[in-house]
Amino acid sequence: MPTLLPVMMTVPELQTFLLREFPQMAPMNLQVQSFDGALLRLGCGIGEAQLRPGGTVSGPTMMALADCAAYLLLLGQIGPVALAVTTNLNINFLRKPEPVGMYADARMLKRGKTLAIMDVGIFSEAVQDGPVAHATLTYAIPPARNAA
Amino acid sequence: MPTLLPVMMTVPELQTFLLREFPQMAPMNLQVQSFDGALLRLGCGIGEAQLRPGGTVSGPTMMALADCAAYLLLLGQIGPVALAVTTNLNINFLRKPEPVGMYADARMLKRGKTLAIMDVGIFSEAVQDGPVAHATLTYAIPPARNAA
Amino acid sequence: MPTLLPVMMTVPELQTFLLREFPQMAPMNLQVQSFDGALLRLGCGIGEAQLRPGGTVSGPTMMALADCAAYLLLLGQIGPVALAVTTNLNINFLRKPEPVGMYADARMLKRGKTLAIMDVGIFSEAVQDGPVAHATLTYAIPPARNAA
Amino acid sequence: MPTLLPVMMTVPELQTFLLREFPQMAPMNLQVQSFDGALLRLGCGIGEAQLRPGGTVSGPTMMALADCAAYLLLLGQIGPVALAVTTNLNINFLRKPEPVGMYADARMLKRGKTLAIMDVGIFSEAVQDGPVAHATLTYAIPPARNAA
Numbered sequence: 127m128p129t130l131l132p133v134m135m136t137v138p139e140l141q142t143f144l145l146r147e148f149p150q151m152a153p154m155n156l157q158v159q160s161f162d163g164a165l166l167r168l169g170c171g172i173g174e175a176q177l178r179p180g181g182t183v184s185g186p187t188m189m190a191l192a193d194c195a196a197y198l199l200l201l202g203q204i205g206p207v208a209l210a211v212t213t214n215l216n217i218n219f220l221r222k223p224e225p226v227g228m229y230a231d232a233r234m235l236k237r238g239k240t241l242a243i244m245d246v247g248i249f250s251e252a253v254q255d256g257p258v259a260h261a262t263l264t265y266a267i268p269p270a271r272n273a274a
Numbered sequence: 275m276p277t278l279l280p281v282m283m284t285v286p287e288l289q290t291f292l293l294r295e296f297p298q299m300a301p302m303n304l305q306v307q308s309f310d311g312a313l314l315r316l317g318c319g320i321g322e323a324q325l326r327p328g329g330t331v332s333g334p335t336m337m338a339l340a341d342c343a344a345y346l347l348l349l350g351q352i353g354p355v356a357l358a359v360t361t362n363l364n365i366n367f368l369r370k371p372e373p374v375g376m377y378a379d380a381r382m383l384k385r386g387k388t389l390a391i392m393d394v395g396i397f398s399e400a401v402q403d404g405p406v407a408h409a410t411l412t413y414a415i416p417p418a419r420n421a422a
Numbered sequence: 423m424p425t426l427l428p429v430m431m432t433v434p435e436l437q438t439f440l441l442r443e444f445p446q447m448a449p450m451n452l453q454v455q456s457f458d459g460a461l462l463r464l465g466c467g468i469g470e471a472q473l474r475p476g477g478t479v480s481g482p483t484m485m486a487l488a489d490c491a492a493y494l495l496l497l498g499q500i501g502p503v504a505l506a507v508t509t510n511l512n513i514n515f516l517r518k519p520e521p522v523g524m525y526a527d528a529r530m531l532k533r534g535k536t537l538a539i540m541d542v543g544i545f546s547e548a549v550q551d552g553p554v555a556h557a558t559l560t561y562a563i564p565p566a567r568n569a570a
Numbered sequence: 571m572p573t574l575l576p577v578m579m580t581v582p583e584l585q586t587f588l589l590r591e592f593p594q595m596a597p598m599n600l601q602v603q604s605f606d607g608a609l610l611r612l613g614c615g616i617g618e619a620q621l622r623p624g625g626t627v628s629g630p631t632m633m634a635l636a637d638c639a640a641y642l643l644l645l646g647q648i649g650p651v652a653l654a655v656t657t658n659l660n661i662n663f664l665r666k667p668e669p670v671g672m673y674a675d676a677r678m679l680k681r682g683k684t685l686a687i688m689d690v691g692i693f694s695e696a697v698q699d700g701p702v703a704h705a706t707l708t709y710a711i712p713p714a715r716n717a718a
Contacts, residue, residue, distance in 0.1 A: 214364070215337065364706065368679055393704065515655065518655075
């Protein structure tokens with residue numbers, strides 16, 4: 127805990143990487159809001175494409191947000207490894223999110239040589255009393271991780 | 275097991291419901307391929323928007339496919355309840371899917387009055403030796419389920 | 423967040439309930455160490471029965487600890503509902519725990535009328551740099567919850 | 571699928587391994603009932619120690635049964651690797667199990683070099699209409715897997 131946290135990529139570097147490598151995420155208007163080596167916050171704009179019947183944000187939108195936040199946190203800590211892959215995602219949907227902006231807070235639970243396990247809370251700008259969803263993700267880190 | 279399985283919505287009814295209620299899923303070209311009361315198969319076209327670096331299908335695409343297949347299976351069994359919501363999704367990514375068509379096979383593990391738990395295998399048309407991902411989902415069924 | 427947190431059972435009441443209702447947990451020497459309405463800490467003694475080959479604590483021991491901590495947190499908030507049941511548990515094992523005492527910190531992610539979702543970190547007294555395991559659990563709350 | 575399935579340990583070898591390496595599981599009366607290379611069935615006797623208030627089988631008992639069945643399936647396929655460890659377990663509890671004998675059916679979803687993902691259905695001898703619980707587990711396989 128008191129050890130120095132690595133920052134291998136800055137917020138602008140993460141944002142540039144995101145736009146270049148994941149053009150298909152463009153409709154979500156993802157924005158890396160902050161990263162201090164331990165916590166990465168990723169914002170998400172909500173438009174028609176992210177809504178579900180009843181005017182709530184779709185589950186897949188929140189899953190994509192969680193997945194992306196975890197991925198960027200990992201890259202921020204180990205550098206731009208485009209080939210790290212999700213092996214497990216578990217998500218609980220807690221509260222109905224209003225159709226407004228959201229953000230995800232990702233933290234590392236454990237980073238080993240081959241696996242990284244992360245915790246992601248998803249928040250709505252309109253809901254004050256806690257996360258609207260909570261996810262835990264595992265990423266596999268490829269052996270030759272200096273490739274990209 | 276030997277009891278008669280309910281079919282509350284036919285394949286064309288499920289397809290119509292899907293297109294009407296989830297216009298934002300249109301880019302995935304989802305198609306209800308079969309439903310016999312127990313197993314629902316949902317196909318998914320793969321285009322640029324579903325790809326990730328390395329030419330593989332993105333995790334969020336598979337999560338959305340699993341979520342949608344489970345939802346349609348539930349509706350097929352209980353009728354068009356637009357407000358049933360996912361409460362938990364757990365997914366394991368098993369094999370790298372090639373950038374070709376995929377399908378999801380959804381089965382009911384348990385359908386209670388308020389919760390339905392489903393199992394979804396995700397397959398690639400290019401991978402023969404087993405699913406490329408496997409998910410388990412829980413949906414909460416709202417009390418007034420005859421609304422929609 | 424700023425609302426007053428309910429404490430429906432005190433630490434001694436929770437401990438008494440635990441011993442009376444779960445006599446089969448006796449080998450784990452579980453001890454409710456603290457509960458302030460938001461965070462419940464449950465300690466666990468480790469003996470021969472909790473070990474695995476290699477001198478590490480068994481997975482099932484940590485699962486039982488997580489399950490019990492979540493259950494006691496829920497009861498602490500809503501009162502002694504012996505019939506609340508786990509519907510989902512997801513656990514990630516992060517670090518090898520030494521064969522010494524452990525504790526679980528349980529927090530409520532969302533408590534609805536019928537479902538409660540909780541987050542549990544599991545710590546080893548010998549491991550300083552983070553949890554050895556992390557779990558998320560859902561409990562179903564029976565309708566007549568004032569029964570017990 | 572049509573490839574020959576490996577059987578690295580027979581049912582009696584698996585049973586002997588279980589009794590020797592996991593003496594603390596003795597109260598569960600675990601019995602390897604069958605293993606054909608693809609499906610491993612593990613039986614479990616239910617006594618006072620496995621019960622919960624209300625006369626049902628405890629969640630931790632079912633988690634331990636799932637964990638053990640998955641472990642034995644993996645060993646049956648790769649040989650006696652005592653140090654393979656669970657990294658993730660996700661379990662859904664589906665039906666109330668009566669206090670009678672249970673069994674777990676474990677199948678491999680994907681076995682890679684470093685990770686194995688397995689699917690486990692848990693059945694009660696008294697419940698005919700489907701599993702009482704369903705789990706998905708990931709095991710990490712240590713590099714020097716021929717050690718034991």
